[in-house]
Amino acid sequence: MTGLRHRLSASLPPVAFGLAGLALWESLLRITDPRGFVLPPPSEIVAALVDNWSQIWTGTRHTGYVILTGLAAGVILGVLAALLVTRFRSANETITPVATAVNAIPIIALAPVFNAWFGLISPHSNQAVVTVLVFFPVFINVTKGLTQVQPSQIELMRSYAARERQITREVRIPNAMPFFFNSLKIVSSLSVIAAIVAEYFGGRQDALGPMIIQSAGLTRYDDAWAAVFAGAMIGIVLYALAALAERLAMPWHASVREAAR
Amino acid sequence: MTECAVRAEGITKVFNQGRPNEVHALSEVDLAIEPGEFVSLIGPSGCGKSTLLRVIASLTEPTEGQITVYGKPAEQARLDRDYGMAFQHSGLFDWRSVARNIELPLELMGWSRDKRQQRAREMLELVKLGQFGDHHPAELSGGMRQRVAIARALSFNPSLLLMDEPFGALDEMTREHMQTELLRIWSETGTTVVFVTHSIPESVYLSSRVVVMSPRPGRISTEIPVDLGGRDADTRESPGFFAKITEVREALRAVEGAE
Numbered sequence: 022m023t024g025l026r027h028r029l030s031a032s033l034p035p036v037a038f039g040l041a042g043l044a045l046w047e048s049l050l051r052i053t054d055p056r057g058f059v060l061p062p063p064s065e066i067v068a069a070l071v072d073n074w075s076q077i078w079t080g081t082r083h084t085g086y087v088i089l090t091g092l093a094a095g096v097i098l099g100v101l102a103a104l105l106v107t108r109f110r111s112a113n114e115t116i117t118p119v120a121t122a123v124n125a126i127p128i129i130a131l132a133p134v135f136n137a138w139f140g141l142i143s144p145h146s147n148q149a150v151v152t153v154l155v156f157f158p159v160f161i162n163v164t165k166g167l168t169q170v171q172p173s174q175i176e177l178m179r180s181y182a183a184r185e186r187q188i189t190r191e192v193r194i195p196n197a198m199p200f201f202f203n204s205l206k207i208v209s210s211l212s213v214i215a216a217i218v219a220e221y222f223g224g225r226q227d228a229l230g231p232m233i234i235q236s237a238g239l240t241r242y243d244d245a246w247a248a249v250f251a252g253a254m255i256g257i258v259l260y261a262l263a264a265l266a267e268r269l270a271m272p273w274h275a276s277v278r279e280a281a282r
Numbered sequence: 283m284t285e286c287a288v289r290a291e292g293i294t295k296v297f298n299q300g301r302p303n304e305v306h307a308l309s310e311v312d313l314a315i316e317p318g319e320f321v322s323l324i325g326p327s328g329c330g331k332s333t334l335l336r337v338i339a340s341l342t343e344p345t346e347g348q349i350t351v352y353g354k355p356a357e358q359a360r361l362d363r364d365y366g367m368a369f370q371h372s373g374l375f376d377w378r379s380v381a382r383n384i385e386l387p388l389e390l391m392g393w394s395r396d397k398r399q400q401r402a403r404e405m406l407e408l409v410k411l412g413q414f415g416d417h418h419p420a421e422l423s424g425g426m427r428q429r430v431a432i433a434r435a436l437s438f439n440p441s442l443l444l445m446d447e448p449f450g451a452l453d454e455m456t457r458e459h460m461q462t463e464l465l466r467i468w469s470e471t472g473t474t475v476v477f478v479t480h481s482i483p484e485s486v487y488l489s490s491r492v493v494v495m496s497p498r499p500g501r502i503s504t505e506i507p508v509d510l511g512g513r514d515a516d517t518r519e520s521p522g523f524f525a526k527i528t529e530v531r532e533a534l535r536a537v538e539g540a541e
């Protein structure tokens with residue numbers, strides 16, 4: 022019970038700060054009155070959100086679908102590749118440099134190319150962009166977690182005549198968990214950016230990305246901001262889910278125990 | 283003659299052989315340890331104590347020479363789970379509770395859940411941590427963690443206990459307490475112990491024999507039998523204890539002076 026009260030009081034400052042920020046934003050724009058150009062006040066964004074609710078909800082669902090599927094595929098592939106690379110040292114020596122090199126390519130810039138591959142109005146191209154962008158942080162972090170294990174822990178396992186599979190299960194995977202959840206938190210917001218920017222170049226026309234482009238083109242900035250807000254909400258929900266999963270999956274970890282104080 | 287617990291013959295270990303960073307860690311080491319003995323390895327830093335321990339444990343292959351453990355090749359002894367190991371840093375798994383850390387080797391050996399849990403309880407009693415089974419290692423003090431590591435090393439009744447500076451990170455009082463505990467456990471279980479330490483009093487207090495090693499390349503320079511009888515609180519203040527400390531110190535000085 023005290024834990025709950027503690028958590029509420031801990032979340033009070035950021036909430037108060039956010040509300041104060043909104044109030045400042047609103048009043049500054051009311052005073053200077055730039056006529057909603059560039060940055061509309063929050064009240065107008067909320068009004069735009071309510072007015073266009075069905076359109077924004079449709080866009081949120083489509084973009085959310087692209088994000089979730091692309092994210093899931095990227096995370097699964099990243100983890101599998103990391104397991105593979107740790108299992109076979111030779112694979113590590115070939116794949117990791119390649120992965121690092123590919124990661125240096127600004128993948129988001131490939132969105133138009135992906136459109137050519139998957140079709141201009143297919144969501145698959147957007148999913149592919151998200152997947153590729155999510156893959157690398159997950160792959161690189163999880164590989165680090167699987168390999169950067171205390172040597173004495175491996176020696177201990179070997180002294181018990183443990184098999185490689187048992188060492189992976191008992192030592193490497195638990196050791197990689199904090200790395201995995203860190204990368205999950207990173208890609209939860211990265212995937213939103215990737216999906217929306219990819220949608221600027223193609224995919225479903227009723228998703229959030231095209232909505233932002235079209236509204237901005239028609240100088241309806243409040244509508245554009247309403248769509249951006251919807252995207253931000255997806256990102257926040259994903260981040261919160263990742264943080265929750267982290268908490269449930271590794272109650273032993275210092276970061277979790279610290280937060281639970 | 284009875285079978286040796288450990289018999290090392292002509293052990294040489296060269297790291298990075300043929301490369302510019304070649305290191306002769308061990309040279310022609312011969313060592314025979316009887317079952318039930320408590321042998322300490324002491325010597326200057328870098329003289330190969332840990333390497334010798336790891337060679338005995340079959341965690342690294344000697345470049346030359348033979349190791350047998352209870353008459354078996356070291357590798358076979360490892361596969362037969364004859365070794366219990368404990369290191370300077372307890373090496374507990376943070377993600378397992380204290381009890382489940384102790385159960386880990388038992389799990390790998392296919393013990394049933396009931397037997398494992400029962401055993402973990404017994405071991406926790408043995409190291410006086412009966413109340414802490416459900417805690418996570420991060421909630422324990424350094425000395426408590428080290429006791430858990432020892433309980434884990436002993437949980438499956440290994441016939442050979444290999445310890446590398448297990449009390450190195452502890453304060454003096456905890457350390458003496460742990461030494462007493464270890465001797466009690468040793469006399470209760472009757473296992474053979476090979477114990478690496480930097481502390482002269484510790485080596486004398488614990489061992490039935492102190493093996494002094496010299497560096498570059500690592501070899502055994504002197505073996506000092508310690509016959510102080512049953513240890514108790516007074517042992518640390520007895521003239522025999524101080525005489526042995528002096529003997530080991532002089533042997534070490536000779537080794538370091540020779541450098």
Ligand SMILES: Nc1ncnc2c1ncn2[C@@H]1O[C@H](COP(=O)(O)OP(=O)(O)OP(=O)(O)O)[C@@H](O)[C@H]1O
Pocket residue numbers: 297298305306307325326327328329330331332333334
């Ligand atoms: N894996 C390794 N690769 C290369 N050299 C090594 C390796 N392990 C140990 N050595 C070298 O072998 C020598 C002996 O090392 P070892 O760790 O056995 O010494 P030690 O007596 O345990 O020292 P300390 O008291 O400091 O723990 C050192 O010179 C060390 O640098």
Ligand SMILES: [Mg+2]
Pocket residue numbers: 331332333446
């Ligand atoms: Mg050492």
